[in-house]
Amino acid sequence: MTITDPSAFGGQPSGEDDPSVRLPLVEGASENFTTVTDAVAGIAEIPVERTNRAWIICFAISLSLLGMLGLLILHLITTGVGVWGNNNPAYWGWPIVNFVFWVGIGHAGTLISAILFLTRQNWRTGVNRAAEAMTIFAVVCAGMFPGIHIGRVWVAYWLFPLPNQMAMWPNFRSPLLWDVFAVSTYATVSLLFWYMGMVPDLATFRDRAVNNTRRIAYGIFSLGWTGSSRHWHVYERAYLLLAALATPLVLSVHSVVSFDFAVSQLPGWHTTIFPPYFVAGAIFSGFAMVLTLMIPARQFFGLKHIITMRHIDVMCRILMATGLMVGYAYSIEFFIAWYGGVQYESFAFVNRAFGNYWWAYWIMVSCNVLIPQLFWSQKLRRNLWVVMIVSITTNIGMWFERFVIAVTSLTRDFVPSSWGYFSPTWVDITMFIGSFGLFFTLFLLFLRFLPVVAIAEVKTVLPQAHAHGEDHGESHSAGGSAAAPASRHDA
Amino acid sequence: MSDQKKHDEIHGVVAYFDDVDSVMSAARKVRDAGYKKWDTYTPFPVHGIDEAMGTKPTILPWIVLGMGLTGMACGLLLQWYTNAYDYVFLISGKPNWSLPANIPVTFEVVILFSAYTAFFAMLGLNKLPHLSNPLHKLPKFRRVTADRFAICVEAKDPNFDADRVRAILGAETSELEDCPVDTSRAALPLWFHAVMALVTCATFIPLSLAVKGRFATSDKPRYHVWPDMDFQRKRKTQTGWEGFEDGRSMRLPVEGTIPRGELRDDFELYFGVAQGAAVPPRATYEAGVMGGDKFEWLSSFPTAVVVDDALLERGRERYGIYCGVCHGAQGNGLGAVALRAAAIDAEQWGWVSPKALQSDSAKGYTNGELFHIAGNGISSMKGYGSQITPKDRWAIVAFVRAIQASQALPKAPADLPAGVDFEPVPTIKDVRLSEASVDAPASGTEPAGEAR
Numbered sequence: 012m013t014i015t016d017p018s019a020f021g022g023q024p025s026g027e028d029d030p031s032v033r034l035p036l037v038e039g040a041s042e043n044f045t046t047v048t049d050a051v052a053g054i055a056e057i058p059v060e061r062t063n064r065a066w067i068i069c070f071a072i073s074l075s076l077l078g079m080l081g082l083l084i085l086h087l088i089t090t091g092v093g094v095w096g097n098n099n100p101a102y103w104g105w106p107i108v109n110f111v112f113w114v115g116i117g118h119a120g121t122l123i124s125a126i127l128f129l130t131r132q133n134w135r136t137g138v139n140r141a142a143e144a145m146t147i148f149a150v151v152c153a154g155m156f157p158g159i160h161i162g163r164v165w166v167a168y169w170l171f172p173l174p175n176q177m178a179m180w181p182n183f184r185s186p187l188l189w190d191v192f193a194v195s196t197y198a199t200v201s202l203l204f205w206y207m208g209m210v211p212d213l214a215t216f217r218d219r220a221v222n223n224t225r226r227i228a229y230g231i232f233s234l235g236w237t238g239s240s241r242h243w244h245v246y247e248r249a250y251l252l253l254a255a256l257a258t259p260l261v262l263s264v265h266s267v268v269s270f271d272f273a274v275s276q277l278p279g280w281h282t283t284i285f286p287p288y289f290v291a292g293a294i295f296s297g298f299a300m301v302l303t304l305m306i307p308a309r310q311f312f313g314l315k316h317i318i319t320m321r322h323i324d325v326m327c328r329i330l331m332a333t334g335l336m337v338g339y340a341y342s343i344e345f346f347i348a349w350y351g352g353v354q355y356e357s358f359a360f361v362n363r364a365f366g367n368y369w370w371a372y373w374i375m376v377s378c379n380v381l382i383p384q385l386f387w388s389q390k391l392r393r394n395l396w397v398v399m400i401v402s403i404t405t406n407i408g409m410w411f412e413r414f415v416i417a418v419t420s421l422t423r424d425f426v427p428s429s430w431g432y433f434s435p436t437w438v439d440i441t442m443f444i445g446s447f448g449l450f451f452t453l454f455l456l457f458l459r460f461l462p463v464v465a466i467a468e469v470k471t472v473l474p475q476a477h478a479h480g481e482d483h484g485e486s487h488s489a490g491g492s493a494a495a496p497a498s499r500h501d502a
Numbered sequence: 503m504s505d506q507k508k509h510d511e512i513h514g515v516v517a518y519f520d521d522v523d524s525v526m527s528a529a530r531k532v533r534d535a536g537y538k539k540w541d542t543y544t545p546f547p548v549h550g551i552d553e554a555m556g557t558k559p560t561i562l563p564w565i566v567l568g569m570g571l572t573g574m575a576c577g578l579l580l581q582w583y584t585n586a587y588d589y590v591f592l593i594s595g596k597p598n599w600s601l602p603a604n605i606p607v608t609f610e611v612v613i614l615f616s617a618y619t620a621f622f623a624m625l626g627l628n629k630l631p632h633l634s635n636p637l638h639k640l641p642k643f644r645r646v647t648a649d650r651f652a653i654c655v656e657a658k659d660p661n662f663d664a665d666r667v668r669a670i671l672g673a674e675t676s677e678l679e680d681c682p683v684d685t686s687r688a689a690l691p692l693w694f695h696a697v698m699a700l701v702t703c704a705t706f707i708p709l710s711l712a713v714k715g716r717f718a719t720s721d722k723p724r725y726h727v728w729p730d731m732d733f734q735r736k737r738k739t740q741t742g743w744e745g746f747e748d749g750r751s752m753r754l755p756v757e758g759t760i761p762r763g764e765l766r767d768d769f770e771l772y773f774g775v776a777q778g779a780a781v782p783p784r785a786t787y788e789a790g791v792m793g794g795d796k797f798e799w800l801s802s803f804p805t806a807v808v809v810d811d812a813l814l815e816r817g818r819e820r821y822g823i824y825c826g827v828c829h830g831a832q833g834n835g836l837g838a839v840a841l842r843a844a845a846i847d848a849e850q851w852g853w854v855s856p857k858a859l860q861s862d863s864a865k866g867y868t869n870g871e872l873f874h875i876a877g878n879g880i881s882s883m884k885g886y887g888s889q890i891t892p893k894d895r896w897a898i899v900a901f902v903r904a905i906q907a908s909q910a911l912p913k914a915p916a917d918l919p920a921g922v923d924f925e926p927v928p929t930i931k932d933v934r935l936s937e938a939s940v941d942a943p944a945s946g947t948e949p950a951g952e953a954r
Contacts, residue, residue, distance in 0.1 A: 044545060044649035052648075165728055172584050174712075176724040180584035182591050189606040196610040200617040207621055211647065215545070218644035234631035235638070238646050240529075242628040243547040245560045249624035252566050253617055260613045267606055470546040478522045478550055 037137075037473060038316040044470050047317065051212075051464045052219055054312045062459070065311055070455045076448020083442050084159055092162050094438045101421045101433035106160040107271075109443050111413040112296070113153035113450075114194065114268055115289075116406070118261055119297020120146025121201055124208070125257035128250075134325060136468040137318045140212075141308065142301050143205040144461070148453040149300070150198045152446045157190075186270035193267035200260055204253050207246075210236050212462035265293040272416065279359035279420030282347065288340035292409060295333035295379070298326050299405035306399050308458060317464050324392050330405065331386040337412075338380035355425055367432060368419045371411050378408025513636040513681040514540075514656040515664055516643065517671035522548055525651035528674035529554040532653060535670055539659035543643070543652040565623045566616050573615025577608035636684035642677070654681065770804030772892050774870030784887075787871065787880040799870030807896045817901030820894045824886055825876075833859035833905040854882040859902050872899045 037047065057063070087094055097104040120142040127135040158167055170191045172181055181188050214236035217229035236242070266286035273285040302323065309318040348360040363372050382404050391397045418433045457463070470476055519525040522544075529542050533556045542551060551557075585591055586599035625631070637643050637654060646652045655667045664680070672678055715725070726732055737743045737751030746753070755761075766772040773781050779798035785791075803809050822831065830836040835858035843853050857864050867875070876895045877887035890898070 048545075048648040163728070163730070172580060176715075176726060178589065180589045183581045183585045183607055184591065184593065184600075184603040186606075189610075192607045192610040196614045200613060203617055203621045207624070211546075215647040218647045230633065231631075234625065235633040235635055236630065236647070237635055237637055238543040238545055239628075240542040240544060240548065240551050240555055241557055242630070243544065244552050244557050245562055245624050245627045247547050248560050248562050249620045252563060252620040256613050256617050256620065259609075260617075263606070263609060263613075267610075270606070467546040471549075476522060476546060476548070478526045478548070 037469060038319050042316060042473065043475055044473065047469050047473065048215060048219075048466055050313065050317065051462055051466045051469075052216055054314075054458070054463055055216060055460050056219065056221070063311060066455060066459060069451065070459075073448045073451035073455055076445050077452045078448075080442060080445025080448055083438060083445055084155075087159055087438065087442075088164055092160065094436060096433060096435040096439050098431075100424065100429050100431045101418055103417050103421060104433055105414075105435055105439040105443060106156045108410065108413045108417050109446060110153050110156040110160075111268055111289075111417075112410045113149045113156070113446065115265065115293035115296040115409060115413075116300045117146040117149035117153060117197070117201070117297065118265060118290070118293035119301050120144070120149075121197075121204065121257050121261040122294055122297065123301070124204060125254040125261060128254040129258060133472050134322060136465055136472055137322050138301060138305060138326075138464075139468070140205075140208065140465045141305060141457075141463055142297075143201065143208065144454065144457045145300060145304060146201050146297075147198070147205055148450050148457075149297075150194065150201060151453065152450050154194060154198060155446065155449070186267065186274045189267045190271055193264045197260060197264045200253070200257055204257055207250065207253065208465055208468075209462060210234060211238065211246075211467040212465065214238065215466055216462065262290055265289040272420075277420050277424055278353070278355040279363065279416065279423075282344060284340055284343060284347070288337070288344075291333050291336035291340065292379075292412060295330065295337055296406055296409035298330045298333065299402040299409070302326055302330070302398055302402035303406065304454065306395055306402075308463065312458070312463065314464060317469060320393065323395070323398060324389075327386045327392040327398060327401075330402070331383045334379055334383035334405070338376075341376065341380065359420060359423065362423050363415060363419050366419065366423060368415065368422075371415050371419070375408050375411040375415050378404045379412060382408075511683050512657055512664065513683045514654045514658075514662075515667045515671065516637070516640065516652055516654045516679050516681050517675050518642060518646075518677040519651040519653070519675050522651070524674055525653065526551060526554045528653055528671060531670050531674065532655060535666075536661060537655055537659050537667075539662070540653065540655040543637075543646045543654065545647055545649060545651075548651075560627060562620070562623055562627060566619045569619035569623075570612050570616040573612040574608055576615070577611030578604065580611070581607060634684060636681055639684055640679065640681055642679065643681075768804065768806055770800055771806045771896070774800050774804075774873035776800065782874055784878060786878055786885070787875045792871070792874070797870070799868040800873070801868045801870070803869060803896060803900065807893060807900075809900050813897045813900055814904055816894065817897035817899070817904075820890060821898050821901050824890055825898060828856040828883070829859055830856075833902065835859070835861075852882065856883070860906055864902075865906055869899055869903070872902060 095104060095106065097106070120139075123135050123142045124139045127139075158164060161167055161170075169175075170181065170188070183189075210233055213229050213233035217226055217233045220226040220229060266289065269285035269289035272280040273282060275281060305318055306323070309315050345360050348356040351357075362368075382401055385391045385397060385401060422431045422433055424430070517528065519528065525542055525544065526548070529551060532540055533554065542548075542555060544551070581604045582599060590598050592598075642650075643652060653671060655662065655671070657664075668678055739752055741751045742749050743751040769775050769777045769779060769781065775782065776798040782792055782797050807813065821829075826837055828835075828837040828839045830840065835856045837856060840856045843849075843855065849855070873892075873895055875883075876890065876898055877885050877892070879885035886895070
């Protein structure tokens, strides 16, 4: 499925279904460099007093939730991790479930930026910036949970190999330490990737600035970028290298997260399918979150011609594909449990589906495997309400997947005497809600003050971006001729 | 360069274009004119412009490769030093250093180093951040980051000739302007440099303290950053606390509490006296205080103790562990400790030789008294009550009775089974004689001393 294949996007009437015609990535016949710049920069340039009412309401809610999260963290630190429901035998309760949930969401951004960049999926330009931002904010939420889960947060630096007065070092053979390295590397590299992509757009903002505050703020962060072609040359090479480095990284991170479980001996965790299964699940949940965020954002900020219905269509297909992969993993786990002939494994999986957490398992299966099947229908992929609901149920399903893995396995291990039942406390629940406050506060600030779409990259996919001179006289102009009929899909 | 000329000095000549084709065509002309210090400015990376400008490929990938390999070396070295050399983790007999477990972290460090290098080397090669570029002063130039294109030929170029440049670029576009040298650059005030110098120096203080702490010696304990585990809000044993009436942090058990395993209701078993009789004090046996009929000492064994082969075997074993070192394996009072004490004449310091258990005086004690002595001691012997359980002490008493019966015979009994060697148990006198006979020649000759 590539962008050069129009049938990949479906819905083109047969008369226009000409494979030689490349459909425009930005819809609208009159779109040019100026209009694209105005559309994106205009969002961040709205004066404070004319801020979108919906944004203010969302921001107020998110900020309140963030404040609540802050108070809850204070309560946790001053009282101890006993305020959570974690206890023998479920020492890994919601905090770890939430950690894996958020890290998983954080995978789509780098996937879109890096893997789709390397595979020349040019449609990514419309959504990559926001997806990268989502990645970073999700990783911030994810990193918070293990950070406060360690109990004595003031010694969180023990996670890193720093010389100390105890003359001790961390154990590099522990998957938990691999996780520290994987997640912190992922967070910093994603941040670099995001920021580097944003430098030229910040320069655009700087040059459009109407007051000194904006000029200085954007000026500092755009590092004096001029758009020099010699700079672009090195910049593009650096971007390509970062994409090439981030691609194995994004696959490694959730693999390492899965090692936290798979390297232990617990039935239900100790399986070799975990790394690919976790990565597929991460991409699945990440794309669901991108859809959840992008559909309202394009609506409110007038970006329907840049984040088009085709973007949504492609993402729905990816969602369905990864959903099927996750469904395959669920079934193969059962097969291996039976085929392996280990009674503990068999019990663990039968218990998952029919034990005391059966409800969580079936929420997971219906949200992750059954509901995304709706996207076989093109009509439903075009209905934004359906897409929105499916993206949300997918995130609910993926949260339950992590809950099922962590909690059902821990509460039913080898010895019946150590069985138990996990119940969250009010702190567990409110903290998870509060983490959405953190996420949305950051994301709304991003929407309001930073370039939501990679302006420079979108310009490169406009037909005008290609020279018609003697060196490049091939068929680059094809895109321009097909620009006219495209915008009607916008419901 | 005179001051007068400086006013006219320009940074370069800038030409503006509206589309990709015209800027590409102009770029080729400037390239062909042989200029070096010039650049095109575009709102997005224009495909093919590198060739139009004659830009050489960047060395960035090689820098990133080098730093990636450095990252691999650092990652491996870090893990080897911390886990296999400086602080070895011994886990289930696994090797101290096994590569597979170190691959994930090595991989992450490679990516970390490479990604940072890709970003910061990009900035370095582009000489960014560069906030005081004179081009930023041109109002028209600001649209170059949005929707226009520009070419600037800089005055620094050795072949620069403003008129010629204007002619070349003017053929492509009508929008030309001179970019003046930026003279508005205000120097940072002196105090700023002073403060920054001080701050820079101050950042070395923690590092130097850490280095000093690493290599200097001190009689103070190590500094703990977080002492909350060392100093906890709790009272330790044997300390005072004003919160309780008696001023002690420790609590006494509730009246009448009997600790686990300390119920002593069987007087025969635990005290060696008749049930219900007076209980002897937990003190060293003294004939004047406890002997005679002052207590109703048990002459037989408690009903709770069954004297059989198993008990005697248990007694022999316990005796060998606890008693034999002084009283001798045969009960003749010639254990290793006793011999050593005799050799150094320890009696001068109040040592009392261990009793030969076959002696008549030893035989004269009741079972109860022997049990009490085993548990609480006699003369210079300390009690073994804390090491040996009551049942084991009774087993020892039984064994002592057995060796008293079997090994105190002055000569071989008539009914000795065939094939059994009978040797009379040696006494301290025999030992002293034999030692003297060994020592005498040994003091004279070297080989004899070695043989011993």
